Amino acid sequence: MMKILFRTVFLCFCVIIEPNAVQALGCRNGWIQFESSCYFFSNDVETWAEASIICADLKGHLATVNSAAENSFLKAQANVLKQTGYWLDGNDFEVEGSWRWTTSDDLITFNDWHSGEPNQGASADCLALWRDHAYQWADEPCRHVWNFICKTNSIGDGEQAIG
Numbered sequence: 001m002m003k004i005l006f007r008t009v010f011l012c013f014c015v016i017i018e019p020n021a022v023q024a025l026g027c028r029n030g031w032i033q034f035e036s037s038c039y040f041f042s043n044d045v046e047t048w049a050e051a052s053i054i055c056a057d058l059k060g061h062l063a064t065v066n067s068a069a070e071n072s073f074l075k076a077q078a079n080v081l082k083q084t085g086y087w088l089d090g091n092d093f094e095v096e097g098s099w100r101w102t103t104s105d106d107l108i109t110f111n112d113w114h115s116g117e118p119n120q121g122a123s124a125d126c127l128a129l130w131r132d133h134a135y136q137w138a139d140e141p142c143r144h145v146w147n148f149i150c151k152t153n154s155i156g157d158g159e160q161a162i163g
C-alpha cells in the first residue's frame with residue numbers, strides 16, 4: 001500500500017516538474033503537438049513548392065488534414081498567428097479538380113472548402129488555409145508566397161526529439 005502511494009506521489013511530482021509535457025512527448029522546439037503528430041507553423045513565406053522542400057528538409061511534409069478535429073486544431077493555431085495564408089499538402093496538379101495529398105497521393109476525403117471553393121480552376125492548384133475565409137480551405141496559385149504548416153508523425157523518434 002505504501003509502495004503504491006509512494007509511486008503515485010512520485011508520478012504526480014514528475015508531472016508538476018515537467019511543465020512542457022508536449023516537448024517531453026517528442027515534438028521539437030517550435031513544433032506543436034496534436035494527437036500523434038507535430039506541426040510547425042512557418043515564420044517566413046514561401047511558394048508552395050519551396051515550402052514543400054523546406055518541410056522535407058525538416059523531416060516532415062506540408063500538413064495533411066485527415067479529420068475535422070485536426071482541421072479545427074490547425075485553424076485555431078492560424079487564428080492565433082493571423083498570417084494571410086498557410087500552405088497545406090494538397091494539390092490538383094495531375095487532374096484539374098481532383099485534389100490529392102502530395103505526400104501520400106491519396107485522394108482528399110475530409111475537406112473544409114469554404115463556400116464556393118475551389119474556384120480558380122487551372123490557375124490555382126495548391127491548397128491553403130486562407131485568412132479571408134476564416135482559415136477554411138481555398139485553392140491558390142502555387143507561386144504565391146505564403147506561410148506554411150509542416151507536419152511529422154515521428155513522436156518518439158529520438159532524432160526528431162532533439163532541437
Ligand SMILES: [Ca+2]
Pocket residue numbers: 092096097120121122123124125126139
Ligand atoms: Ca486547380
